[in-house]
Amino acid sequence: xxxxxxxxxxxxxxxxxxxxxxxxxxxxxxxxxxxxxxxxxxxxxxxxxxxxxxxxxxxxxxxxxxxxxxxxxxxxxxxxxxxxxxxxxxxxxxxxxxxxxxxxxxxxxxxxxxxxxxxxxxxxxxxxxxxxx
Amino acid sequence: xxxxxxxxxxxxxxxxxxxxxxxxxxxxxxxxxxxxxxxxxxxxxxxxxxxxxxxxxxxxxxxxxxxxxxxxxxxxxxxxxxxxxxxxxxxxxxxxxxxxxxxxxxxxxxxxxxxxxxxxxxxxxxxxxxxxxxxxxxxxxxxxxxxxxxxxxxxxxx
Numbered sequence: 688x689x690x691x692x693x694x695x696x697x698x699x700x701x702x703x704x705x706x707x708x709x710x711x712x713x714x715x716x717x718x719x720x721x722x723x724x725x726x727x728x729x730x731x732x733x734x735x736x737x738x739x740x741x742x743x744x745x746x747x748x749x750x751x752x753x754x755x756x757x758x759x760x761x762x763x764x765x766x767x768x769x770x771x772x773x774x775x776x777x778x779x780x781x782x783x784x785x786x787x788x789x790x791x792x793x794x795x796x797x798x799x800x801x802x803x804x805x806x807x808x809x810x811x812x813x814x815x816x817x818x819x820x
Numbered sequence: 821x822x823x824x825x826x827x828x829x830x831x832x833x834x835x836x837x838x839x840x841x842x843x844x845x846x847x848x849x850x851x852x853x854x855x856x857x858x859x860x861x862x863x864x865x866x867x868x869x870x871x872x873x874x875x876x877x878x879x880x881x882x883x884x885x886x887x888x889x890x891x892x893x894x895x896x897x898x899x900x901x902x903x904x905x906x907x908x909x910x911x912x913x914x915x916x917x918x919x920x921x922x923x924x925x926x927x928x929x930x931x932x933x934x935x936x937x938x939x940x941x942x943x944x945x946x947x948x949x950x951x952x953x954x955x956x957x958x959x960x961x962x963x964x965x966x967x968x969x970x971x972x973x974x975x976x977x978x
Contacts, residue, residue: 721963724956724959724960724963725959727952727955727956727959730959736904737904737905738903738904738905741905760905762905763905766901766905769901770898770901770902773898786890786891787891787892787894788891788892789892790887790892790895790922790923790926790927791895791897791923792923792927793920793923793924793927796895796897796916796919796920796923796924797920797924799897799901799916799920800913800916800917800920803904803905803913803916804913
C-alpha cells in the first residue's frame, strides 16, 4: 500500500460506513414499527430530542424525497451538506498529506449549539408541529 | 479557603474560591483550572479573577491573540453532530460545548486550554457513543424479549 492510499483509508472507511448506513436505512423502512428501537430519550421522557426523526429523514433522503426528509427532521437534512463538506476537506487533506491548519470560527460552533438547543425546545412546543418528527 | 493570613493578597494561589471543575487543573501549571467557558485570557499571568458565572458572550471583549502555529487540536465536532442530530442521545450536546471551547481557546492562543478541552470533547464523544450503544442494546433485548414471549404464546396456541 502506498502512503497516499494509507492516508486515504480513513476517508474511504467513513464513506463506506456512511454508504452502508444509508443503504440499510433506505432498504429497511423506519416508518414501520419494530424495525428500529425507539429513541431512548423519547422512550424515557416522552419529549422529542434533536435527533428524533433522523432515521425517517435518512430513509426519505435515500429515496430522494427531500420534502419528507425536511418534514421529519430539518436539522438532519441541514447536517448532510455540512458533513459532506467536512468529509471533502478531510479527504483533500489526506490526499495531500497535510495536517489541518484551519479551525472553525468559535461563533459558528456556538451558533450550531444554539440552533440544536433551540430546535430541541421548539419542536416540543405545541403549535410548532412542523418541527416535530 | 480564604485564610489569606500568611499570603500576600496578590499571591497567585491556585483557585481558592472559584467553582472548580472535576479534575480540572492537573495538567495546567500556570493557570488553576480551565473555567467552564474559557474565560481567562490566555498568556496573562496575573489575571486570576475568573468570573464564576461568565458565559461565552464575553469573548469578543477579550484581547485578541492570534492562533498559534501548527495544527489545531481536533474538536470532535463531527462526532458530536452525528450523535445529537443523526442519532438519538443528547449527551452529544456537552461534546459540542467542548468543541466550541477548543476552537475558542485555540484562536485566542491558549494552547493548553484548547488541548484540555479537546481531551474532554473526545471523552464525551466516546461516552456518548458508549451510552448510546448500551441503551440501544437494552432496548433491543427488551423488544426481543417481548417478541420471544409472543412467539412462545403463539406456539402454544393450537
